[in-house]
Amino acid sequence: MTEQRPLLEVTDLVKHYPVRGGVLRRQVGTVHAVDGVSFALGTGETLGLVGESGCGKSTVARTVLRLVEPTSGAIRLDGEDIAPLSKTALRPYRRSMQIVFQDPFASLNPRMTAGDIVGEPLSVHGIATGAKKQERVAELFQQVGLRADQMRNFPHQFSGGQRQRICIARALSLGPRLIVCDEPVSALDVSIQAQVINLLIDLQRKQNFSYLFIAHDLAVVAHISHRVAVMYLGRIVEIADKHELFANPRHPYTQALLASVPIADPKAKRSAPLIDGDVPSPINPPSGCAFHTRCRYAIDRCKSERPALQAAGSRHQVACWLNDGTGRDE
């Protein structure tokens, strides 16, 4: 395959949080929030990250941006490992990586005008001031479908969808190459979600950004992503092109996840069985394959040995002992 160097390459990323307890606040355990995650993201590509609450999606997103310090692992941006860089050395890279959060209400300063919010990174990074800044902000407003005269308004004067546009405009202001979207539409009304999803797709087509896109709504992730990675308890258990993943899910957890999505068609009957039980705690994750406590196919080996991500057909990787590498059923 003639692959260019990916924009972002994450290798064996680990993030552990200490759990403290007792009066002395001694460490009594470890949260395995992210436990050895590797993936690559090409220029102009969208990688979707899905999985149940607490599986480590946001932690991956934040460590990639170094908003959270990784415990170990490499984060290569254009081939340069940014994981060990000091705050100062990191600065030039910050411009290329931006994040859009779930809650457009909480992430905007209510006392700043929309124009100042979007223009702030330009001043902070000393890129533009005065009239030049205003001009750039007006341009950003127009790009995300807001009017320039709305620059003077305060966040409360915007609807949820419009506020998310402000967040996106701010993320775009420094000309980033990677935008991490952590549940960017989850707080929005269904009828507004489509506006934001379409905007993100249009912007990518024009400016060739790469997106790391997190959402708990599988249909939304599938719609916007080129490839999708499924996480379970801090690990990627399956990663593939989206059509391949949805047509041919190989990991029992992915199969269960897809089967659990209610389909908006009364004639579509649920086919696959549901999985029982809850997600185990990431403090003492199960040994071997972390999914073995809920897996219908578990064999003895699954309880003691952890399966690594292995090829299962083309551009498709699965971490499961049932995978024989062919991408076909036995």
Next chain:
Amino acid sequence: MSEALPAETVLDVKNLQTVFFTNSGLFRAVDDVSFTVRRGETLAIVGESGCGKSVSALSIMRLVPDPPGRIVGGSVTLEGTDLLKLDDAAMRDIRGNRISMIFQEPMTSLNPVIRIGDQIIEAVRLHQKVSSKEAWKQAVDMLRLVRIPEPERRAREYPHQLSGGMRQRAMIAMALACRPALLIADEPTTALDVTIQAQILALIVDLQQRLGTGLILITHDLGVVAQTAQRVIVMYAGKKVEEATVESLFETPLHPYTRGLMASIPAVPSPDAREDVRLIEIPGMVPSLTKLPPGCAFAPRCKLAVDRCRQEYPPLDEVKSNHWAACWRAGEMAEAS
């Protein structure tokens, strides 16, 4: 029309009107809404944030905070009794007995300092005179019914010791402990993961059908509607704008808002799906209830709007058999489909 209800009708809501008096003025959160629920039937209520779904539910329960809210019109007939005419004491007897409600966040209705089993016992004993031993046994049975593993042990635990999914199950156990005629579930699975959501929905529907309970399911997830409900009402800005069987609604939605909603949700890709279909956007935003436009409230966002829409509110007509829509152009849409 005759006053006698068909035997299987559990709930009959007629012309319900609930208003709020706020600083920015009076508005109708629920405006002339009618619907029925039959035994063992699931009625879904969908619509966007603020359209009046929860206030409709709270009105049925007579739990609308007053002030600022008040039910100003209509009737809510449960098993032949108009709840709006009952005094507070009689209404308390109905709540948690003939009607139960499940909320989105289980911790709001579970008491953190009382053991799970004891909370269910309270629900059982409120309306049933049984010994404490018998009540405890019933509580454990309920936990088993909602498939909580090791129910004897869990009954002795406190809410914080249970996972989110288990708490939601415990709440369902509590809601059904009194065998209500009507169960109202307001976004019961929104806070849960999709695999747990699927378990809980399957559980609610299974129990509801076995016990013959009427179910009102409030949700914004059209997938959940398609998979669980028999009938659906769609609300927009306080009004019912469409009602149909679930099959008819998904096959031929007859209100432009419902159509927009269906076109704007991405589908899980299937092998035969066309590559990269663009989502259809509903432009604009939901109007503020205090500043509703004259005529059809959806007109500012509606591609089909004509002059008449901006002047007169469209009546809710039975456009097809058993399929109602409040839209001046629903007839044309029905013919075209």
